[in-house]
Amino acid sequence: MQTNQKIGRTIGFLLLIIIALGIPSVIFRGLSSSLVNSSDFLSLVSENAMEMRIAVLLDIIVSALWIAVAAVVFPYLKKFNNQLALAYMAIWSVYFGIIIFSNISHLSLISLSQEFETMGQLNSEYFTLVGRLKVDDYFWAHFFGIMLYASAAFIFYYFLFHKRYVPRFLSLWGMIAISIVFVACWLNIFEVDISFHFFSQNGLHMIILMGWLVAKGFSEPKAP
Numbered sequence: 001m002q003t004n005q006k007i008g009r010t011i012g013f014l015l016l017i018i019i020a021l022g023i024p025s026v027i028f029r030g031l032s033s034s035l036v037n038s039s040d041f042l043s044l045v046s047e048n049a050m051e052m053r054i055a056v057l058l059d060i061i062v063s064a065l066w067i068a069v070a071a072v073v074f075p076y077l078k079k080f081n082n083q084l085a086l087a088y089m090a091i092w093s094v095y096f097g098i099i100i101f102s103n104i105s106h107l108s109l110i111s112l113s114q115e116f117e118t119m120g121q122l123n124s125e126y127f128t129l130v131g132r133l134k135v136d137d138y139f140w141a142h143f144f145g146i147m148l149y150a151s152a153a154f155i156f157y158y159f160l161f162h163k164r165y166v167p168r169f170l171s172l173w174g175m176i177a178i179s180i181v182f183v184a185c186w187l188n189i190f191e192v193d194i195s196f197h198f199f200s201q202n203g204l205h206m207i208i209l210m211g212w213l214v215a216k217g218f219s220e221p222k223a224p
Contacts, residue, residue, distance in 0.1 A: 004218040007072060007218055009213060014069050018066065027055075029055040030052055031135055042128060045131070046113040046114050049113065052106060059099065060103060063095070063096050066092060066149070070089055088156070091151050091152040092148075092152050095148040102145060105134055109131055143185045144185075153174065156174075160174070170205075174205055177204075180201065
């Protein structure tokens with residue numbers, strides 16, 4: 001159906017924007033382990049405050065776009081399974097709240113770094129400790145946000161798998177990829193050292209799915 005194709009392409013273009021804004025958001029965030037472990041950690045945060053504020057803005061925009069994707073999917077998912085659709089929207093709503101909290105933690109870190117610069121080296125160890133705790137606040141909230149994102153994405157791919165709006169290998173790949181992300185987050189929480197590839201493999205799937213949706217949109221639904 002033409003309407004299905006347009007809806008699929010709309011989701012594809014939203015994913016394209018999410019990817020386009022998400023990459024600079026990660027780059028501008030700048031909260032790498034090398035930065036946090038640096039002896040002049042807070043000074044570096046203060047120097048990069050503008051880039052970090054841009055990262056916060058982009059992250060919130062990206063999260064709002066995920067809510068937009070969820071809103072587009074919701075009527076289709078509701079016809080498929082009403083309870084699943086409600087759970088899907090609830091998960092995205094909690095996800096957005098966690099994203100706001102995590103970015104508040106980052107903005108608080110920037111304010112702390114500027115206060116540190118104003119006071120010079122006075123109580124530098126205390127400021128550094130509080131700053132690192134702020135980074136921990138951001139990352140723990142970030143991991144929980146990713147787990148919620150993974151849960152919602154799994155529902156979406158499960159829906160696509162059953163309705164066959166995209167080739168089944170894409171939706172099955174998505175369920176596997178996002179499950180790996182979910183497990184990787186829990187491994188991080190239990191301080192298990194894991195490769196970045198546990199997360200990056202989902203990015204590859206998202207790019208391919210986005211390309212398919214932009215080019216093809218949703219196919220006409222088929223009986224399971």
